[in-house]
Amino acid sequence: MTHIAKQKLGQLLIQYPKPAGLTMGYGTSGFRARSDILPWIMVRMGLLASLRAKVKKACVGVMITASHNPECDNGVKLIDPMGEMLDQSWEVYANNLATFDDNIDELWEYIELLMNQLNVQPQDEAVIALAHDTRQSSIPLAYVIRQSAQVLHSIILDFDLMTTPQLHYVVRCYNDDCSYGHYTEAGYFDKLCTAFQNLIEMSPGAQRPEQVIVDAANGVGAVKLQYVAARLSKLIHIDVLNDGTQGHLNDCCGADYVKLLQKPPAGIELRPSLKYCSIDGDADRLVYFFINSKKQFCMLDGDRFSVLYASFLHTKLQQAKLNDVKIGVIQTAYANGSSTDYLINTMHVPVACVPTGVKFLHHKAQDYDIGIYFEANGHGTVLFSDDIKNKIKTAVDDQSRTAEERLAANQLRAFINIINETVGDAIADLLATEAIFAIMHLTIEQWLQLYTDIPQRQLKVSVRDRTMIQTTDAERCCTAPAYLQDRIDQIVSKYQRGRSFVRPSGTEDVVRVYAEAHTQADADKLANEVRLAVEEFTR
Numbered sequence: 001m002t003h004i005a006k007q008k009l010g011q012l013l014i015q016y017p018k019p020a021g022l023t024m025g026y027g028t029s030g031f032r033a034r035s036d037i038l039p040w041i042m043v044r045m046g047l048l049a050s051l052r053a054k055v056k057k058a059c060v061g062v063m064i065t066a067s068h069n070p071e072c073d074n075g076v077k078l079i080d081p082m083g084e085m086l087d088q089s090w091e092v093y094a095n096n097l098a099t100f101d102d103n104i105d106e107l108w109e110y111i112e113l114l115m116n117q118l119n120v121q122p123q124d125e126a127v128i129a130l131a132h133d134t135r136q137s138s139i140p141l142a143y144v145i146r147q148s149a150q151v152l153h154s155i156i157l158d159f160d161l162m163t164t165p166q167l168h169y170v171v172r173c174y175n176d177d178c179s180y181g182h183y184t185e186a187g188y189f190d191k192l193c194t195a196f197q198n199l200i201e202m203s204p205g206a207q208r209p210e211q212v213i214v215d216a217a218n219g220v221g222a223v224k225l226q227y228v229a230a231r232l233s234k235l236i237h238i239d240v241l242n243d244g245t246q247g248h249l250n251d252c253c254g255a256d257y258v259k260l261l262q263k264p265p266a267g268i269e270l271r272p273s274l275k276y277c278s279i280d281g282d283a284d285r286l287v288y289f290f291i292n293s294k295k296q297f298c299m300l301d302g303d304r305f306s307v308l309y310a311s312f313l314h315t316k317l318q319q320a321k322l323n324d325v326k327i328g329v330i331q332t333a334y335a336n337g338s339s340t341d342y343l344i345n346t347m348h349v350p351v352a353c354v355p356t357g358v359k360f361l362h363h364k365a366q367d368y369d370i371g372i373y374f375e376a377n378g379h380g381t382v383l384f385s386d387d388i389k390n391k392i393k394t395a396v397d398d399q400s401r402t403a404e405e406r407l408a409a410n411q412l413r414a415f416i417n418i419i420n421e422t423v424g425d426a427i428a429d430l431l432a433t434e435a436i437f438a439i440m441h442l443t444i445e446q447w448l449q450l451y452t453d454i455p456q457r458q459l460k461v462s463v464r465d466r467t468m469i470q471t472t473d474a475e476r477c478c479t480a481p482a483y484l485q486d487r488i489d490q491i492v493s494k495y496q497r498g499r500s501f502v503r504p505s506g507t508e509d510v511v512r513v514y515a516e517a518h519t520q521a522d523a524d525k526l527a528n529e530v531r532l533a534v535e536e537f538t539r
């Protein structure tokens with residue numbers, strides 16, 4: 001049996017050779033690169049997913065996507081049984097597997113060593129949930145995963161075309177005996193749409209949600225949103241633009257484009273008093289935007305969702321008389337300084353700062369009864385502890401409570417069911433936000449007015465070797481190259497409300513520069529000065 005498995009793997013190594021001299025690492029969001037150089041890494045990841053599933057005796061997910069990257073790129077990320085990102089300790093195995101060339105004896109020896117260490121057998125059961133985005137390269141890459149996972153006798157559940165958060169959701173449901181929902185796409189839509197409808201219908205005086213126009217980045221989210229739009233058409237008017245019928249994936253559109261360039265997607269003429277959103281290529285990010293009466297472009301990013309959700313949840317907890325609930329917001333260094341200030345000093349909500357990457361935010365959010373996490377780019381969700389879920393459920397059924405208290409508890413329960421707790425989910429976040437607008441009678445302008453962003457600028461710098469840049473303190477302080485941080489401090493000190501940091505990207509071959517200052521001109525100037533310093537120190 002082992003002999004046949006080794007032989008099959010040997011054939012895959014010949015069929016999908018590793019390009020000479022190529023090194024790759026499991027970054028912020030798995031492996032990502034130009035799609036034509038990826039098949040060999042899929043061979044390794046099919047094996048890794050199988051081993052993980054055997055060890056956990058549970059289904060694990062494999063998602064083929066490069067999210068907001070250009071269409072020519074692709075990538076692969078693994079999903080752990082509870083719908084979380086792959087445990088960090090396993091990134092080491094991913095990286096080790098990626099170092100092997102196409103020598104079958106050496107690779108097989110390592111696989112056997114791992115199986116020994118992990119105490120699993122090739123014939124142990126393994127179930128892998130596989131899905132992909134709309135990229136042309138995705139289906140062939142998913143096929144390589146399938147072939148390689150079968151070497152170790154894995155069973156493949158093929159979910160075909162899905163958003164990343166949908167796959168996280170179905171993996172969780174499959175392993176959770178469906179207590180989180182049914183492990184199908186229909187189950188996913190059912191849970192979210194029913195909860196949205198319940199929340200609106202149970203809330204007296206809720207306004208009918210206003211029309212929302214969504215730029216779907218020409219990606220997988222377009223198809224899925226169209227389904228939601230049709231299903232909820234009596235309650236909310238969702239229009240989908242950039243639906244993939246004409247433009248290219250993420251090309252001058254999508255959440256990353258809008259957030260980074262702080263302008264609307266190309267070709268969309270914004271009309272006053274309408275509200276717009278952009279999602280990204282795998283539909284796990286969301287940003288809102290509109291044009292104000294002065295014809296200025298206004299954008300609401302991930303930081304704004306944290307504030308909105310914290311405020312809604314806080315209000316409902318108070319109305320439900322559920323006290324002593326530990327709410328916290330988790331941000332990264334990219335969060336606008338004004339949002340952090342508003343959360344801490346106006347809303348009195350504790351804020352934690354962690355390194356970039358959803359895995360860090362998600363992990364930290366588990367420390368709270370209600371942990372709200374968002375990256376500034378619009379990726380985020382809310383985690384509710386079992387304890388708070390039980391308290392809310394008990395409050396709903398508690399006849400000794402007033403009708404108002406029970407209603408608030410019921411609204412919380414419906415809100416929890418809209419949210420995809422496994423990972424940030426653009427569709428879930430859109431429905432949650434629209435429900436809050438309707439219940440709280442809030443307009444997008446009022447949401448924006450809660451605080452004023454400090455002007456900011458992000459730049460990408462191409463350097464010889466981005467790993468020369470090392471950081472600490474949730475990436476806010478640079479430890480290498482020596483004296484670069486001193487230089488940054490010196491530059492920042494010249495600017496009113498200045499703040500800046502640099503870090504190597506985990507998904508692109510660039511160093512990212514972030515800068516904030518009192519005016520946009522100053523933020524641009526500060527970012528540029530820091531860029532020059534990075535170039536000088538990495539020459």
Ligand SMILES: CC(=O)N[C@H]1[C@@H](OP(=O)(O)O)O[C@H](CO)[C@@H](O)[C@@H]1O
Nearest residue numbers: 028029357358375377505506507508
């Ligand atoms: C500044 C920024 O937005 N960085 C993004 C980006 O990571 P980088 O490591 O910065 O390339 O892609 C990640 C995956 O989508 C996302 O988690 C992260 O927030």
Ligand SMILES: [Mg+2]
Nearest residue numbers: 067280282284
């Ligand atoms: Mg994404």
